[in-house]
Amino acid sequence: MCDIIWCKKEIDGKVCNTVNYLDPFNFWNWEGKIACAECGTVYYIYMIEGWMYKGPEEQPPGTEPDILPLYADKPLEGYKNYLPGTEGRTRPYLCLPRHIYLGQPDPVKFSVRGYPVRGQRPQPKSTGPLGSAGFKWPIEENSPELWEEFLERKKRGLVRDW
Numbered sequence: 001m002c003d004i005i006w007c008k009k010e011i012d013g014k015v016c017n018t019v020n021y022l023d024p025f026n027f028w029n030w031e032g033k034i035a036c037a038e039c040g041t042v043y044y045i046y047m048i049e050g051w052m053y054k055g056p057e058e059q060p061p062g063t064e065p066d067i068l069p070l071y072a073d074k075p076l077e078g079y080k081n082y083l084p085g086t087e088g089r090t091r092p093y094l095c096l097p098r099h100i101y102l103g104q105p106d107p108v109k110f111s112v113r114g115y116p117v118r119g120q121r122p123q124p125k126s127t128g129p130l131g132s133a134g135f136k137w138p139i140e141e142n143s144p145e146l147w148e149e150f151l152e153r154k155k156r157g158l159v160r161d162w
């Protein structure tokens, strides 16, 4: 669920034309006032189970908004936008993705059976235009620490064939 308020307020003869994005989740059942990120016009909305029951209704100038939109853009002006957390215009995005989606690599050294996986560094130097190293990977030469770790794990019974 993601609803928008397309602001059509005319300011100095120019239509605001800003698309204010509410959020998923928070606005499923919600009643309140929300401000346009560009011109600050406050709109009243009443949403019931994701359905816009009332609104958006423009409120008189000077009305305090309950909340700001999460993100806003101007699709008629080359997608000029306000990202989440722009002071006084949009609210910060507090639902950060889980750490595994934040772009940090999570290197896997051993397979589920405990054997070293093939994609370890350092990889062999270029092996031609197609760059295929096949299945040969001298682990003892290339990654002696990994080989040591593997032998250690083997001793502790963490390596199995099935």
Ligand SMILES: [Zn+2]
Residues within 6 Å of the ligand: 007, 008, 009, 016, 017, 018, 036, 037, 038, 039, 040, 041
């Ligand atoms: Zn506006």
